[in-house]
Amino acid sequence: MKLLLTTLALISIATTSLLAEEGKVTAGNLNFTLPATGWTSVPTSSPMRAATLKITVEGAEQPLEAIFYYFGSGQGGDTQANIDRWLGQFESPPVSKTEELDANGTKVSLVTATGTYMDGAMFGPKTAKADYTLLGAIIPGPDAPVFIKLTGPKDAVAKITEDFKKLSTSPFPAK
Template structure:
């Protein structure tokens, strides 16, 4: 059994590398196009993650991560519940906005929140990160939504917001 799990893990890493070379990453049943060659797919660090992208932004000491979540058919909760959960990850209510992006007839919800972000594992200790921005996208999938979440210093996130929006709507190209 251990060998089977190891083989599956290696296959997953190989598939992630192949998708990165093609400029795409998959989550749920959707294929996302990387907005530029500055974005790279990296192995996921948790079984909760469907995919992880990194981008190095000038002025940051480590790459920012866009994490894709897909919980399976009928799972993941509705848009409002997820927006509320993301906003609840701040020390106090953040400055936030929600917009609907038109992805060729598909509605993609985009959340932007700025404040003191409480960074850390869901049930673990948190570290307060002042002046951080969270970008979150909720993308309707064929059987359940796909969620993309990116956090980082406000100035760095502002530099890649347009790319993040392109990424969020990329599964629905114009005909």
């Protein structure tokens, strides 16, 4: 069993790298087109991640990270539960908005929240990061949604918000 899981993980990393070379990344049977500049696929650091992107932002001290999650059929919770969980990752209620993006007939939910973000592992210690913005997208897939989460200093995130929206809707091009 362990050998099987290791083999599947290696195949997943190889497939992600191959697609990234073509300016795409795959998560949950959806193909996402990367923005033209500054967005790079990197190996995932956890089996919970379907893909990870590093984003270089002019003026930012360090690259931002967009994490793709895909949990499989019937997993991951509904849209509102995930929005509530993301908003709950702030020290106090953040300034937030949720919008529906029309991706050629498919509705993609986008959450934008700004405040003091509590950074850290789900059950581990947290570090308060003031003036942070979270961008979260919930993209319907053939059998389950794909979730994309990005956090960073609000000024840096503001510079790439439109690219994040395009990335989130890219699996559904005009026909």
